Amino acid sequence: MKTILFNATGDEGFSGRLDAVLDLARAFDAHVTLLHAIPYEAAGAIDFHGAAFAAMVPFWRKEAEKLREKTLDDLSNEGVSWNWVEAAGPVALAMLRESSLHDLAVVSARDPNTVDGTPSFTAGELAVTADCPVLVLPDTCKRFDPTAPALIAWDGSAEASHALKAAVPLLHKAQTVYLVTVKEPARGKREPELPPVNGADYLSRHGISSEMIEAEAGEKGVCATLVEHAENRKAGLIVMGAYGRTRLTERIFGGATRTMLSDVRIPLLMTN
Template identity: 30%
Template sequence: MSYRDIMVHLTLDPRNAERIRYAIGLARRFNARLSGLYTVPPPNVPYYMGEYIPTELIQKQMDEAQKASVTAREAFLATCAGAAVEHRWLSSDLAPVEALRVLARASDVVIVGQPDPSPADPAAIPYGTDVLPQELALQAGRPVLAVPHGGPVGDTARSVLVGWNGKREAARAVHDALPLLRAAETVHLVTIAPEKKGRTPQAEIAELLERHGVRLQAAIVEGNGQKVGMALLAEAKARDAELLVMGAFGHSRLREMVFGGVTETVLGNLDLPVLLSN
């Protein structure tokens, strides 16, 4: 198994260039085609305008959005050509989750950006990207690789940390990440204690990974009262990991807002790329 088609999401976002650079690094490593999918944002009408929306304003924003799309396309094509990476350009007027949910299913992995965790102006967040990584991971049926908002980040992933809790989502993430795990110099298989009954034990998945040629270090660590997501990020930092692999665990949006969750915690405090699967 290898990655043969990698998709990267682009939109009206100053972080496009960083994601393209990261995606090109992965595409070159696996000799994969890189598909750039640009989602054109809809007109953004200020709330204070109420029901009165001048046609000229709508048309101006649509023209600017199309112009930005052309600029992004030229930059993507030029960068990929310069890197000698097989590539193609796609665009959609749908919301990012809707467009990627369908198109990502015909790719091996899709790269998206982490929403700005501390936006100075929430209205400036690119349309539809505020919940993109977690929502897409739950809906696409393919692994989602979220790149931190604060960059730059390396694309080598020589050291990878796998968060293992024995659940279905974690198993899906491990298998989806196999090309990256086999290519890594060291894979840290970490379970935040305690292991629970009824779930695949760490020793079993460790044996499977070793049979796949993964260079593995396994550990069960104490969370010391931290949220599991923060404990995983702390372990990744302590072990100099360049990539985190974990299952995407989803609840209702209301429950996540009230109680939080592992996925929400990780994505809200991300300082390295994370591969999510559900």
């Protein structure tokens, strides 16, 4: 993993997330691209003639320049290769365009100006469309320890397999890897299409040993069970496939992806 794409925003948690990304960059000797998108669609959606948009552009540009200057100061003594990119438009679209030549995209668990508990639209869109895995950092993230234990959510699906493969560089750094299968009462005795041992065998061929764990969801649900196991094992990373069902079904009825993105407590690696 040699190229990391990071969404640079001016919210309160930005400095902590930047430190976490720098931890990753140093661990992999990677280059960091900091992308700052000016969200002009926020004004365009309510101002058909563009007057409010025109008035806001100077403000956005000034704020972008302040963030850039502060970030330059923060990076001056970090010893990490980096570059700064500015784009206009939705963050998800700007990140998507840049993701093609990056090994990892890093975003916050909360989009700016949204209430707590609202899943990140940016993270969800990138998990489905980006050409690289997406690492979603908690809003209060301060650091990232690549050597901390990692937990893989395994349900035997193609999405889980893709996420496991995408996580291999990070799993090589983890001191312990847990492959957790959560059984849902609604599924009865039906076994996953690919059993956990298949995932464990794949990892072993990459020189990664893992411990297989089977848990019952019960009334807590799959996501709460996964997070509980991760917290009990002091995991620093959860790996999970995104949107196992159609996006429309997920948006109407929820789903594990939406639930996990609604309350990210531990860094979450996702891909489709």
